[in-house]
Amino acid sequence: MVKANLRxxxxxxxxxxxxxxxxxxxxxxxxxxxxxxxxxxxGLPYLLLAPALIFELLIHxxxxxxxxxxxxxxxxxLYLANWQHAPWAGLGNYRIAVNFNxxxxxxxxHSFVVTCAFTVLAVSISWLFGTTAAVLAQDKFRGRxxxxxxxxxxxxxxxxxxxxxxxxxxxxxxxxxxxxxHDELGITSRPTFWLLxxxxxxxLVVVSVWRNWPFxxxxxxxxxxxxxxxxxxxxxxxxxxxxxxxxxxxxxxLGAINQVLVLVLFxxxxxxxxxxxxxxxxxxxxxxxxISIHIYQASFLTWNFGEGSAMSVLLLLFLLLVTVLxxxxxxxxxxxx
Amino acid sequence: MLSSxxxxxxxxxxxxxxxxxxxxxIWTRRIxxxxxxxxxxxPVYVMVSSSLKPLQDVTGTFHWIPAHLTISPYIDMWRTVPxxxxxxxxVIVCTLAAALSVCIATFAAYAVSRYRFRGRRVFAVxxxxxxxxxxxxxxxxxxxxxxxxxNTTGITLYQTRTGLVITYLTFSLPxxxxxxxxxxxxxxxxxxxxxxxxxxxxxxxxxxxxxxAAFPGIVTVAIYAFMTxxxxxxxASVLTNDTTRTLAVGLRDYSTMNDVYWNQIMAASLVVSVPxxxxxxxxxxFLVSGLTAGAVK
Numbered sequence: 001m002v003k004a005n006l007r008x009x010x011x012x013x014x015x016x017x018x019x020x021x022x023x024x025x026x027x028x029x030x031x032x033x034x035x036x037x038x039x040x041x042x043g044l045p046y047l048l049l050a051p052a053l054i055f056e057l058l059i060h061x062x063x064x065x066x067x068x069x070x071x072x073x074x075x076x077x078l079y080l081a082n083w084q085h086a087p088w089a090g091l092g093n094y095r096i097a098v099n100f101n102x103x104x105x106x107x108x109x110h111s112f113v114v115t116c117a118f119t120v121l122a123v124s125i126s127w128l129f130g131t132t133a134a135v136l137a138q139d140k141f142r143g144r145x146x147x148x149x150x151x152x153x154x155x156x157x158x159x160x161x162x163x164x165x166x167x168x169x170x171x172x173x174x175x176x177x178x179x180x181x182h183d184e185l186g187i188t189s190r191p192t193f194w195l196l197x198x199x200x201x202x203x204l205v206v207v208s209v210w211r212n213w214p215f216x217x218x219x220x221x222x223x224x225x226x227x228x229x230x231x232x233x234x235x236x237x238x239x240x241x242x243x244x245x246x247x248x249x250x251x252x253x254l255g256a257i258n259q260v261l262v263l264v265l266f267x268x269x270x271x272x273x274x275x276x277x278x279x280x281x282x283x284x285x286x287x288x289x290x291i292s293i294h295i296y297q298a299s300f301l302t303w304n305f306g307e308g309s310a311m312s313v314l315l316l317l318f319l320l321l322v323t324v325l326x327x328x329x330x331x332x333x334x335x336x337x
Numbered sequence: 338m339l340s341s342x343x344x345x346x347x348x349x350x351x352x353x354x355x356x357x358x359x360x361x362x363i364w365t366r367r368i369x370x371x372x373x374x375x376x377x378x379x380p381v382y383v384m385v386s387s388s389l390k391p392l393q394d395v396t397g398t399f400h401w402i403p404a405h406l407t408i409s410p411y412i413d414m415w416r417t418v419p420x421x422x423x424x425x426x427x428v429i430v431c432t433l434a435a436a437l438s439v440c441i442a443t444f445a446a447y448a449v450s451r452y453r454f455r456g457r458r459v460f461a462v463x464x465x466x467x468x469x470x471x472x473x474x475x476x477x478x479x480x481x482x483x484x485x486x487x488n489t490t491g492i493t494l495y496q497t498r499t500g501l502v503i504t505y506l507t508f509s510l511p512x513x514x515x516x517x518x519x520x521x522x523x524x525x526x527x528x529x530x531x532x533x534x535x536x537x538x539x540x541x542x543x544x545x546x547x548x549x550a551a552f553p554g555i556v557t558v559a560i561y562a563f564m565t566x567x568x569x570x571x572x573a574s575v576l577t578n579d580t581t582r583t584l585a586v587g588l589r590d591y592s593t594m595n596d597v598y599w600n601q602i603m604a605a606s607l608v609v610s611v612p613x614x615x616x617x618x619x620x621x622x623f624l625v626s627g628l629t630a631g632a633v634k
Contacts, residue, residue, distance in 0.1 A: 044539055048448035049460065051441045052510055059479065059507040064470065066478035081488075083481050133373050136366040139358070147370060149618065154377055156617035158568040160585050161606035164592075165380040168387065168599050176383055179399040210376065242358045271471040274570040281592065292571075295473050300575065305477050312474040319471070 071309035080303065093310035104298075108311060110286070111294040115270060118201065118290055122208040123265045127258075129209065130216020135250055138224050148221075155214040163278040166207045170194035170279075195280060200288040207275055212265060223257035224250065259330045263323065270319065291315060388604035395599040410604040417601055422580070423587030424609070427567060430498050430583060434505035435562035438513050439555060441506070446517035447543050451529070472571050479504070480575055496578040504572050509562035516561070520554030521547055560616045567613050584609045 070083070071093055079086035099105040133151060137144055154162060169176040171194075178191040194203045231249050240248065273292040276284055282301075284293045295315070299308030387395050388410050390403045415421055449457065483495040494500030528550065529542035537545060548555065570585045577583060588609065591602045 042454075045448040045452040045454040045457075048444040052445040052514060053460075055441065055503065055507045055510065059504055060470075060475060063475040063478035063482060066482060067474050070478060070481070080481070080484075083485070129373060132369060136369055141366075147374065149621065150374055151377055152617070152621065153381060153614075156614050157381075157610050158564075158585070158613055160568070160570055160588055161384075161610045162380055164588060164602060164606055165384045167592075168603065169380065169383055171599075174396055174399055174599065176379075176399045183398065210380070213373075214377070242362045271473075273472060274568075277570060277574070278589070281589070292471060292473055296476075296571075299473075299477055305481070308473075308477055312471065312477065315471055316474055 067309050068313055070305055071313045073306050075304070075306040075309075077303040080305075083305070086306070089306055093306045094314070096307060097310050097314060104307065107289075108294065108298075111289045111291050114201070114287060114289055115291040118204060118208070118288075119266060119269045122205050122212065122269050123262065125205070125209045126212040126265055126269075127216050127262060129213035130218075131220050131254070133213075133217045134220035134224060135246055137221070138250070151214050151217055153214075154210050155218070159211065159274045160278045162211070163207055163275055166203075166210070167195065167279050170203050196285055198287050200280065200285040204276055204279060204288045204290070207279060208269060208272065211275060212269065216261060216265065219257060219261045220254060223254050227253045255334055259327075259334065263326060266326075267319065267323070384603045384607050384610075387600055388607050390600050392596075392598060392600055395603075396596075410598070410600040411608070413598070414601040414605045414608075417598055418587060418590040420584075420587065420605055423582055423584045426498060426577075426581055427584040427609075430501045430505065431563050431566040433498075433502045434566045435509070435559045437502065438506040438509045438562040439559045442510055442513035442517050442558065443543075443548065443555065445510075445514045446521055447547060449514065449518040450521035451526070451539075476572060476575060479572075483576065495576060496581055498581050500576055501573065501581070501583070504576065505566040505569060506562070508569065509558075509565045513558045513562055516558050517551065517554060520551045524550045557620050560620055564613045564616060567609075 070086075072089060072091070073079075073083075073086040074089040074092065075083055075086040096102060096104050097108055100109050137147060168174075172178065172191055175194070177194060178188075181187045182191050192199055194200065227250065231253075232245055235245055235249060271292055272290070273296065276288060276290050276293045277296075280288060280293075282297070284290070284297075291311075295308055295311045298311065299305055386401075386403055389406050389408065391405050391407050391409070394400065394404060448454070449460070480495070483500050487493045487495055492499075494503065524547055529537075529546050532542040532546045533539070568585065573583045573586045577586060588602070588605060591598060591605065
């Protein structure tokens, strides 16, 4: 630094000002610079981060801690105005939530099972659709760019606008699905109620897959671009067909991507509130009563925030446990393979 | 409309490359990609075609081709529910949330990108992990905290646009910081060192060198933040009232009418989709690389 400044007056051509004034300015800046910068260097990053931290604390961290606090309180309607003073409930809320003989525990368990089945089904189909599309569209062909834009439409539309359209399509009298299945193809002998009763589960899976497979497509497509072309060329010289290439080169190379992709899809689908809420409204049918809707209704219809918070904390613990186990198992398998 | 969707040009023709794939592969590709195109575009077709039908055509059996075309749903939808008010609310809330989110994220990303400080990794992990928690976990206490803040300090956050702006800006913040830090990393450090030598402070270097150089990235992040806020439903359903309601919740009002005007619902859905779809298509390339960067690295 000092050496550079000693040299700088010696080359006037490099200095657009030409006069001595700016050169002295840089010299002074260089001498004062390091010490001042060191002091600022310690405080400045934290100062720059402060606004972000404050808002994250206010909206995420403090409410989360408050949520854990509330889950140990008997916080009902009566104490909403001064919730800090609600009586302690100890583990009472948790005991009610996991008591599977009681009504609350029983419906919570049912909702949990429904959510698990829904998540497994929706995530696997989304992953399958996305990966298939990405692998098939890996090589260039005419219209590939257009196709990519088309595939991203479900992802680009606001969730509530597209899910309300699906709700219309699933209507009993005037919906597209019944028209196609019953009137045109004759698969069903009578129109089906899609948003009520048992079938609501499948309606939810269809809409969720429609929403999420483009994300899988996007991520896998990005992953495919990191596979070196030479691998394909070399295998082609060795006589490998395209199906063999897909099986032997493409799929194994996607291991790391899939690890993250499946986890993200799992967390999104498990926590998804918007899709069932817009599809079914306030009264989700029994077979589509996923956990986010269940907790929402348990909290805001009965105003029993203590129980609602206890359920949320249990949900969080479950998600943490699954995430950690998943990462442990998949990482070990990948490193040993 | 549908026939043009099924006869997709992309799936229909494959070029004769040096290593031409076998016919079985080409046919699989045609069939699978065509089916997926139909699946992806079906709701879009229903939305567009139904929004142009008169009411009696959407209450009876569904028809693929509209028998009568009308634009009256696009006129009537503003009167059935206060859609204009919801629209204005959404625009205000989302614009403010996006603008604030980008400002805050720019400073934070500059720190993350240009400084090595204690707690840097912890910050990254904490910020990103907030993304995986279920929203419902924050919602109940946040609702109570907003009410308490209102009662004790007089700053009303519950059922106001301010409360929603603050909430939404934090939703896009982690990702905005992450993406912007990536953009800033790609700007050579020599540039800001040169500015520093010319007498700029660290903030001067940020404003005069880094921000102009990363401007496309900053616009991308702003649009991402806007889109995130535009689509949020859970918090909007609890933290707003009749006057501050956003589109995300307001669209539900149509379904609570005695007669469900499905043609108007479809018209309104289409109109509220336009801002985000346009934004998405404009920035597709940037968003795609940004969204997937984390997963690929």
